[in-house]
Amino acid sequence: MAKQLPYSTMREVFARFEAAEPEPRGELEHVNAFTLVVAVAMSAQATDAGVNRATRALFAVADTPQKMLDLGLEGVTDHIRTIGLFRQKAKNVIRLSRILVDDYGGEVPDSRAALQSLPGVGRKTANVVLNMWFGHPAQAVDTHIFRVGNRTGIAPGKTVEAVERAVEDNVPARYQRHAHHWLILHGRYTCVARKPKCPACLIRDLCPYDDKTLEPTPRTEGRSAP
Known part of the structure; x- marks a missing residue:
């Protein structure tokens, strides 16, 4: 479990999330x-x-x-x-x-x-x-948010409740409304469980995760010189 990121780093993390996806949406279909x-x-x-x-x-x-x-x-x-x-x-x-x-x-x-x-x-x-639906800054912690929160230091905690509190306490207020959507989508498509896609991660340079995956090594065409 990573240590809590500094506030200045948290602001940069969520500024990048917002720039990439200004209005994130949940993927469950509903009409009301x-x-x-x-x-x-x-x-x-x-x-x-x-x-x-x-x-x-x-x-x-x-x-x-x-x-x-x-x-x-x-x-x-x-x-x-x-x-x-x-x-x-x-x-x-x-x-x-x-x-x-x-x-x-x-x-x-x-x-x-x-x-x-x-x-x-x-x-x-x-x-x-x-x-x-109601626009409250409530944080719904699922397995993706729990993993991302602990791996990146955005919201470390040993329990779902602790991670929820960490998001509420440490994510800057202007980003609270969409915080859980950004974190869910990041965990679902980039910071995945088994092999996170670190080379494609927009917060890679801010993340303290020790076991980052690397860019694939280019294959050399032909035989090497003697």
């Missing part, structure tokens, strides 16, 4: 706050691409809590069979839809505590919804 909650909850132990393939048809017929209840457990289950843990996730979708209809007038609350009270919604899902 409700479908975002459902999509993020379904993404546990599943890829965003896999969730999107399953939810496109689902959200076409059920994009509100009441429509989801009208579709019923069997209908939801049939739509998401390709997603891991689909049976439990379908039950959670029906249960959370019922709670939203009965307790919140069919609207998604903008409170972390209220969101976390919904079946299948943990702190990460709540933070994603708060950030992406």
